[in-house]
Amino acid sequence: MGYSGFKVIKEGLFGQRGWKPVWRDPDPKPEYDVIIIGGGGHGLSTAFYLAKEHGITNVAVLEKGYLGGGNVGRNTTIVRANYMLPGNSEFYSHSLKLWEGMEQELNYNTMMSQRGVIMLCHSDGQRDLFARRGNAMINQGDDAELLDPAGVRRELPYLDFDNIRFPIYGGLLHRRGGTARHDAVAWGYARGADQRGVDLIQNCEVTGIDIKGGVVTGVQTTRGAIRANKVGIVVAGRSGQVAAMAGLRLPIESHVLQAFVSEGLKPCINHVVSFGMGHFYISQSDKGGLVFGGDLDFYASYAARGNLPMKEHVMEAAMTLMPMIGKARVLRSWGGIMDMTPDGSPIIDKTPTEGLFIDCGWCYGGFKAVPGSGYSFAHLMATGNLHEPAARYRLDRFRTGAGLMDEEGTGSQHNLH
Numbered sequence: 324m325g326y327s328g329f330k331v332i333k334e335g336l337f338g339q340r341g342w343k344p345v346w347r348d349p350d351p352k353p354e355y356d357v358i359i360i361g362g363g364g365h366g367l368s369t370a371f372y373l374a375k376e377h378g379i380t381n382v383a384v385l386e387k388g389y390l391g392g393g394n395v396g397r398n399t400t401i402v403r404a405n406y407m408l409p410g411n412s413e414f415y416s417h418s419l420k421l422w423e424g425m426e427q428e429l430n431y432n433t434m435m436s437q438r439g440v441i442m443l444c445h446s447d448g449q450r451d452l453f454a455r456r457g458n459a460m461i462n463q464g465d466d467a468e469l470l471d472p473a474g475v476r477r478e479l480p481y482l483d484f485d486n487i488r489f490p491i492y493g494g495l496l497h498r499r500g501g502t503a504r505h506d507a508v509a510w511g512y513a514r515g516a517d518q519r520g521v522d523l524i525q526n527c528e529v530t531g532i533d534i535k536g537g538v539v540t541g542v543q544t545t546r547g548a549i550r551a552n553k554v555g556i557v558v559a560g561r562s563g564q565v566a567a568m569a570g571l572r573l574p575i576e577s578h579v580l581q582a583f584v585s586e587g588l589k590p591c592i593n594h595v596v597s598f599g600m601g602h603f604y605i606s607q608s609d610k611g612g613l614v615f616g617g618d619l620d621f622y623a624s625y626a627a628r629g630n631l632p633m634k635e636h637v638m639e640a641a642m643t644l645m646p647m648i649g650k651a652r653v654l655r656s657w658g659g660i661m662d663m664t665p666d667g668s669p670i671i672d673k674t675p676t677e678g679l680f681i682d683c684g685w686c687y688g689g690f691k692a693v694p695g696s697g698y699s700f701a702h703l704m705a706t707g708n709l710h711e712p713a714a715r716y717r718l719d720r721f722r723t724g725a726g727l728m729d730e731e732g733t734g735s736q737h738n739l740h
Contacts, residue, residue, distance in 0.1 A: 326432075345510060345513070345514050345517075346513050346514055346516075346517035346523055347517055347522075347523070348523075348525070349522045349523075349524065350524075350546075351383060351385075351522065351524050351527060351544070351546055351547065351549050352383070352522065352549070353548075353549065353550060354541075354549065354550040354551065355381050355382060355383045355522070355549065355550075355551045356379055356381040356382065356551065356552055356553065357373060357379060357381070357382045357383075357551060357552070357553045357554075357555065357704060358382075358383050358385060358541070358542055358549060358551040358553070358554045358555070359382065359383070359384045359385065359555045359557055360385050360529050360542070360554065360555065360556050360557060360558055360565060361384070361385075361386065361393075361556070361557035361558040361559070361561075362384050362385070362386025362388075362389075362390040362391070362392075362513075362523065362525065363386075363390075363391065363392075363393045363394060363395040363509065363557070363558075363559060364391070364394075364395035364505075364508055364509050364512065364689070364690065364693035364697075365395075365557045365559070365682055365685075365689070365692070365693060365696045365697055365700070366384055366386075366555075366557040366558075366697075367384060367390065367391075367509055367512035367513050367516060367523075367697070368512045368693050368694055368696065368697025368698070368701075369555060369557060369682070369696070369697040369700045369701050369704070370382050370384045370512075370516040370521045370523075370697075370701075371429075371512045371515045371516040371519070371521070371697060371701075372697050372698045372700075372701035372702075373521075373701040373704065373705060374516060374519035374520065374521055375515070375519060376698070376701060376702070376705075377701060377702075377705035377706075379705055380519055380520035380521060381520075382516075382520075382521045382522070383521070383522045383524055383549065383551075384516070384521060384522070384523050384524065385524050385527045385528075385529055385542070385544060385549075386523070386524065386525050386526075386527065387526070387527065387528035387529070387545075388525070388526065389525050389526075390509060390510075390513050390523060390525060391505075391506050391509030391510065391513070393558075393559055393560075393659070393660075394559045394560065394659040394660065394661075394689055394690075395505055395506070395508065395509045395689075395690065395693065396505055396506050396509065397582065397627065397657050397658065397659035398505055398582060398659055398689065398690045399582050399604065399606070399614050399615065399616045399690075400502040400503055400504065400505050400606070400608075400614065400690060401440070401500070401501075401502055401595050401604065401606065401690065401691060402419065402422050402435070402437075402500060402501055402502060402503050402690070402691045403415070403419070403440045403497055403500035403501075403595070403691055404416045404418065404419035404460070404463075404465050404497070404499070404500065404691075405440060405442065405456065405460055405465070405467065405495065405497040405500060406459075406460075406730070407455065407456040407459040407460070408459075408668075408728050408729075408730055409715070410668065410714075410715030410716070410726075410728050411668055411688075411715075411728060411730055412459060412460070412463045413463065413711075413712045414692070414695055414699070414712045414713050414716070415688070415691065415692065415695065416463050416464060416465050416712070417695050417698070417699075417712040418691065418692055418693075418694055418695025418696070418698075418712075419465070419499060419500075419691075421694035421695055421698060422435060422503065422691075422694055423435070423437075423499070425503075425508075425511070425694060426511075428515075429511040429512065429514070429515045430515075431507065431510070431511035431514060431515070432504075432507065432511075433503050433504055433507045433508050433511050434502075434503055434504035434507055434609060435501065435502075435503045436501045436502050436503070436609075437498070437499050437500065437501040438500075438501040438502065438593055438594050438595065438606070439478075439496060439497065439498045439499075439500060439501065439593075439594045439595070440496070440497040440500030440501065440594065440595040440596075440597070441470070441475070441478060441479065441494045441495070441496050441497075441594050441595070441596050441597070442494055442495045442497075442597045442599060443475065443482075443491055443493075443494045443596065443597065443598055443599045443644075444491075444492045444493050444494060444495070444599050445489045445490060445491060445492055445599050445600045446492060447492065449492065449599055450469075450492045450493050453469060453493070453494070453495040454469055456495060457469050457495050460497070465497070465499065466497060466498050466499050467495060467496070467497055468495070468496040468497075468498070469493065469494075469495060469496075470493050470494045470495070470496055471493050472484070472491055472492065472493055474493070474494070474496075475491055475493060475494045478494075478496070478593075478594065479494075479594065479596060481591065481592075481645055481647055482596075482644060482645055483643070483644060483645060483646055486643065486644075488643075489598075489600045489601075489643060489644075500595060501595060502595060502606050502608075504609075505690060508690075508693055512693075512697070524546070526545075526546075527544050527545060527546045528544060528545045529542050529543070529544050529565065529568070530543045530544060530545060530568075531543035531568050532554065532565075532568045532569040532679070533548070533550075534569060534570075534676055534679075537675075537676060537677055538676070538677040538678055539551070539552075539553070539554050539569070539676050539677065539678040539679040541554070542554060551678075552678055553678045553679075553680065553704055554678060554679050554680070555680045555681075555682060555700060555704055556679070556680070556681050556682065556683065557682045557683070557700065558683070559659075559660060559661075559662055559683070559685065559689060560577040560578075560625065560659070560660025560661055560662045561577075561625070561660070561662075562575050562577075562662045562681070562683035562684070563575045563576075563577065563662070564625075566674075566681065566683075569674070569676055569679055570676075571674055571675070571676070571679075571681075573670075573681070573683065573684075574664055574665055574684075574721040575662045575663065575664060575683060575684055576623050576662075576663045577623055577624065577625055577660050577661065577662055577663070578619045578620055578621065578622070578623060578624060578660075578661050578663055579619065579620040579624050579626060579627070579628070579629065579630075579658040579659070579660060579661070580616065580619050580620070580658065580659050580661045580687070581616060581617070581620065581629035581630075581633055581634065581637065581656055581657070581658050582614065582615070582616040582656065582657055582658075582659070583614070583615055583616065583634075583637065583653055583655070583656045584608070584612040584613065584614050584615075584653070584654055584655060584656075585612050585613040585615075585648075585651040585652060585653055585654060586611075586612065586651060586652045586653075586654055587610055587611030587612050588607070588611050588612070588613065588651060589611065590607065590611070591607065591647075592605065592606060592607040592613065593607075594606070596644075598640055598643070598644045601617070601639075601640030601643060601644065602617050602618045602640070603615065603616075603617050603637060603640035603641055603644060604616060604617075605641065605645075605648075612654065613648065613651060615637070615641060616637065617633070617636060617637035617640055618633070618636065618637075619661060619663070620633050620658075624660075625660055626658065626660075627657070627658045627659065627660055628657070628658045629656050629657070629658045634656065638653075659689075661685075661686060661687070661689075662683050662684050662685060662686070663684070663686050664684035664686060664721070665721060665727075666720075666721075666727045666728050666729050666730065667686050667687075667728070667729065667730035668684070668686070668715075668716065668728040668730050669682075669683065669684040669685045669686070669688065669692070669696070669716050670682070670683050670684040670716055670717070670718050671696065671699050671700055671703060671709070671710075671713045671716040672703070672709070672716060672717050672718040672719075673703070673707075673718075674718065680700070680703060680704050681718065682696060682700045686730075695712065695713070696713075698710065699712060699713035699716075700713075715728065
């Protein structure tokens with residue numbers, strides 16, 4: 324169906340009864356060419372690009388709940404390409420280009436807002452590191468500007484510039500970064516995949532993966548067995564559990580990452596701002612709420628909810644950086660299940676089982692990676708070859724030690740990222 328301002332006004336006047344479903348609700352067929360396990364942002368974008376870029380339309384996306392009900396709807400909506408290490412830098416640069424053309428490609432309003440991302444630095448060493456990062460970003464073809472304290476004050480006058488413990492030495496501005504509406508991204512990819520013939524099957528939990536002679540032959544689900552020549556696992560924090568159905572142990576730990584939103588306020592924060600000393604980040608939504616988050620909960624869990632100690636930790640960082648936030652009331656919080664790898668970087672690769680593919684380990688980068696991940700994973704599943712921007716995201720790097728990427732410079736252990 325089409326969307327227009329006239330249609331919105333008409334439906335508002337006549338009880339919203341004229342809207343039609345955005346995608347079909349089909350029953351699963353006995354067999355598909357490709358099955359994607361996981362109906363989140365990465366799974367839906369994979370299905371979309373399989374159909375659009377490779378002409379593979381006999382595809383089923385299997386989701387145990389409802390589309391977009393996992394991490395893609397449980398994040399702080401940040402989009403950026405300000406990575407430094409080779410491997411991640413190329414990938415997120417490619418993903419940002421896809422973000423910039425997403426609304427035209429999907430013919431769907433994802434509310435992409437390139438309002439700029441500013442990372443604050445609070446010491447001479449951190450400023451030097453941001454200068455290196457900015458140069459790496461520019462060499463990759465992305466944008467970066469190193470701000471002095473006066474430049475930060477011009478952009479962010481509401482910060483606590485008199486904080487003696489965490490003085491603001493400057494910041495790194497990435498103007499092409501920003502935010503997008505997380506559920507709209509899922510809906511846009513779902514609509515685009517459905518229009519190209521992909522079956523989006525909700526309330527269909529995968530309970531087993533069928534393998535014969537080292538080759539995947541299909542899956543078992545709560546709605547019956549479904550055969551397929553290729554199966555892709557794209558289930559974020561549940562990656563370890565689903566991969567175990569195929570006898571595969573992944574180098575993954577699942578942790579909870581909380582996020583928060585305040586009451587609606589008049590426009591006051593024009594950028595995405597990150598606190599360099601407290602792992603705190605904040606932006607303002609189109610509805611006026613301040614959306615912010617911080618560190619992981621630092622213990623393994625599959626519970627998509629938060630806890631009070633981490634709430635206190637995040638609020639302390641918020642008050643340290645911008646005391647004005649203390650006047651805002653927090654409306655709600657939520658938790659996403661993060662699949663953390665030992666080196667802080669993701670995995671897009673084949674598995675030892677022929678026809679079985681894995682896309683996981685997105686750590687803090689899952690939402691911003693949605694289009695790039697789907698594009699690269701679709702390329703791998705369609706051609707059997709790694710897509711160049713994601714060529715370093717090999718699974719075997721954790722077995723051999725070759726090609727490990729210590730993204731945050733904190734070591735190759737789960738608990739350090």
